Structures are given as C-alpha cells and as structure tokens.
Amino acid sequence: MGKSTLINTLIEHKVSITSRKPQTTRFRVLGIKTKENSQAIIIDTPGYHQGHNRVLNKFMNKVAIDTLVGIDVLVFVVEALRWKQEDKALLNKIPKELDNVILVINKIDKVKNKDELLPFIDKLRKLYEFSNIVPISALRKKNISQLERSILSALPKSEFLYPEDQITDISERLLISEIIREKSISRVGQEIPYRTSVDIDHYKEEDSIIIIHATIYVEKKSQKGIVIGQGGKRLKSIGTSARIELEKRFDKKVLIKLWVKVKTNWTDNELFMKSLGYKIE
Numbered sequence: 587m588g589k590s591t592l593i594n595t596l597i598e599h600k601v602s603i604t605s606r607k608p609q610t611t612r613f614r615v616l617g618i619k620t621k622e623n624s625q626a627i628i629i630d631t632p633g634y635h636q637g638h639n640r641v642l643n644k645f646m647n648k649v650a651i652d653t654l655v656g657i658d659v660l661v662f663v664v665e666a667l668r669w670k671q672e673d674k675a676l677l678n679k680i681p682k683e684l685d686n687v688i689l690v691i692n693k694i695d696k697v698k699n700k701d702e703l704l705p706f707i708d709k710l711r712k713l714y715e716f717s718n719i720v721p722i723s724a725l726r727k728k729n730i731s732q733l734e735r736s737i738l739s740a741l742p743k744s745e746f747l748y749p750e751d752q753i754t755d756i757s758e759r760l761l762i763s764e765i766i767r768e769k770s771i772s773r774v775g776q777e778i779p780y781r782t783s784v785d786i787d788h789y790k791e792e793d794s795i796i797i798i799h800a801t802i803y804v805e806k807k808s809q810k811g812i813v814i815g816q817g818g819k820r821l822k823s824i825g826t827s828a829r830i831e832l833e834k835r836f837d838k839k840v841l842i843k844l845w846v847k848v849k850t851n852w853t854d855n856e857l858f859m860k861s862l863g864y865k866i867e
Contacts, residue, residue: 588604588663588665588692588693588724588725589602589611589630589631589633589663590602590603590604590610590611590615590630591604591724591725592661592663592690592692592722592724593615593617593628593630594617595724595725595727595730596617596619596626596628596730596733596734596737597617597618597619597628597753597754598619599617599753599754601615601616601617601630601753601754601756602615602617602630603764603765603767603768604768605768605771605772605779606772607771607776607779608633609632609633609635609646609779609780610768610771610779611630611631611632611633611646612632612642612645612646612649612864613632613649613760613764614629614630614631614649614653615629615630615631615754615756616628616629616630616754616755616756617629617630617753617754618748618752618753618754618755619734620746620748620750620751620752621734621738624738624741625746625747625748625750626737626738626741627747627748628661628737629653629657631649631650631653632646632647632649632650633646633650633672634647634650634651634672634675634676634679635647635672636671636672636675640853640854641853641854641855641856641859641866642780642853642854642859642864643853645859645864645866650676651679654679654680654681654684655681657684658686658740658741658742659686659687659688659737659740659741660680660684660686660687660688661688661690661733661737662676662677662680662687662688662689662690662716663690663692664689664690664691664692664710665691665692665693666691666692666693666694666696666697666703666706666721667697667702667703667706669706669709669710674713677713677714680714685717686717686740687714687715687716687717688716688717688718688719688720688733688736688737688740689710689714689716689718689719689720690720690721690722690733691703691706691707691710691719691720691721691722692722692723692724693723693724693725694721694722694723694728695723695725695726695728703721707719707721717736717740718736720732720733720736758789759786759789760863761835762786762789762798762800762828762832763784763785763786763800763863764784765828765831765832766784766800766802766824766825766828766842766844767782767783767784767802769823769824769825769827769828769831770782770784770802770813770824773820773823773824774812774813774820775812778804778809778812778813780853781804781805781806781809781852781853782802782803782804782809782813783802783803783852783862784800784801784802784803785800785801785803785861785862785863786798786799786800787799787800787801787845794838794839795838795839795840795841796832796836796838796839796840796841797841798832798840798841798842798843799842799843799845800842800843800844800845801844801845801846801847802821802824802844802845802846802847803846803847803848803849803852803862804846804847804848804849805848805849805850805851805852805853806848806850807848809848810846810847810848813846814846821844821846824844825842825843825844828842829841829842
C-alpha cells in the first residue's frame with residue numbers, strides 16, 4: 587500500500603526501505619520531520635496480517651498494534667479502490683480515545699477511472715469517523731503538502747523532542763541490514779523475500795572506509811541457490827547495490843562481504859529470531 591514510500595516522501599529522506607512486494611517493513615521505523623516551528627515524529631510500522639501464525643507475523647502484528655498507544659495522530663493508509671480484511675481488522679483496533687485519524691488513500695495515480703474514487707471514499711467514510719480523508723500518490727508526490735498540513739495542524743504544542751537536523755533514530759547496524767535486505771528483495775522471486783533476514787556479523791568504521799560482513803539467512807537450500815545466483819552473480823549484485831547506497835549515505839568508501847546461510851524454518855523460531863534482533867516479548 588506504500589506506507590514506507592509515504593514516510594520517505596514526508597521526511598524527504600530515505601528512512602524506511604521500500605519494495606514493490608508487500609510486507610517489506612518488519613520493524614518500527616521513526617522518521618523526524620522538522621519544518622520551521624514544527625516537528626513531527628512519524629512512525630512507520632509493519633502492515634497488519636491475518637491468517638499467518640508464524641512467529642515473524644505475530645511479531646510484526648504486535649509492533650503495528652503497540653504503536654497505536656500514545657500517539658497524537660494516526661495516518662491510516664489504504665490502497666485506492668482496495669479495502670482488505672486486514673484493513674477492516676486494523677480499523678477495529680484503533681483506540682477509541684484517539685480523535686485524530688486521517689484516512690490516506692494512496693496510489694490514486696493508478697486509478698484509470700477517477701469517477702470510481704468518490705464512491706470508494708463514501709464507502710470508507712461510513713465505516714469510521716475520520717478526522718480527514720486525503721487521496722494521494724506517495725510515489726508521484728501528489729497531495730503530499732495537503733496531507734502534511736493535516737498532520738501538523740493536529741499535533742499538540744510542545745518543545746522539539748529531537749535536534750532539528752536529525753531525521754531518524756534507527757541504528758547504523760539496523761540501517762545497513764535493512765538496506766541489504768531491500769536489495770535482496772528486489773532481486774528474488776515472490777516467496778523468498780518473506781523468508782530472508784540479514785544479520786550484521788562485523789562492522790568497523792575507519793577514517794576512510796567502513797567494513798561490513800553480513801549474512802543473509804534463508805529457510806531452504808533451494809532459496810540459498812536463488813539468492814546466490816549462477817556463479818554468485820545475484821549475490822554480487824545485491825552487495826554492489828547496497829554498497830553504492832551506503833557510500834552515498836555515509837559519504838565514504840564501503841566494503842561489503844556477504845554470505846548466505848540456511849536456517850530451516852527461522853521465521854517460526856523465536857529463539858533464533860531474538861538472536862537476529864527481533865525483540866519478542
């Protein structure tokens with residue numbers, strides 16, 4: 587539905603990884619938007635999944651639900667002309683005391699017949715008393731200023747919580763692992779993205795270079811072969827793409843070495859997931 591693309595567009599920096607495949611976001615990602623005399627802390631969460639009982643899916647659902655507590659504004663993002671069971675289930679979990687719920691209808695640029703949008707908006711308007719409804723295209727940056735104004739006007743008065751030049755609170759290790767995972771997702775088939783995770787084995791920053799060793803975990807031997815590719819070409823492509831992005835971000839040379847390992851059924855292994863940094867309570 588484009589939540590991560592939207593937060594990157596609002597922040598005007600890449601703070602959350604994106605892909606064309608759903609369920610890319612796994613962690614809570616905080617972006618900070620400071621503009622003139624206002625500061626918004628915008629949180630990207632995993633999508634809400636129904637019918638999935640693996641530990642990974644339960645973890646992602648918990649992150650999404652826990653984030654609803656203590657917020658001032660909820661931006662509820664759906665895809666234009668699509669209302670899924672997961673959307674309905676999540677709508678029912680919104681805290682009753684939360685007054686500011688903005689419905690964002692994303693990807694309106696993909697709607698060929700614009701006359702279909704109004705009936706869709708009317709349908710959703712009857713389901714919940716939204717404080718505002720904003721149709722947008724996060725990718726094309728359409729109506730983003732309107733959404734930004736709607737968010738900022740609903741925020742309470744307060745001192746800035748973060749320095750004006752800070753754009754996220756994500757750690758460098760998590761940032762690196764997520765960028766490597768993003769590059770992996772974009773280069774493999776449909777199933778494998780949901781069965782991969784990246785662990786940073788070694789990170790060392792020197793004056794002129796950052797040295798990174800990382801392992802990409804998959805669940806099956808066949809998946810390992812797909813990620814590596816013929817003659818190691820796909821794995822090399824993943825590493826090269828990640829290196830280029832990280833060099834731009836850190837403004838220094840980056841050396842990345844990648845390995846691919848099989849950990850059978852890791853997405854349903856709570857102990858192993860904790861070792862990868864998934865904070866499961």
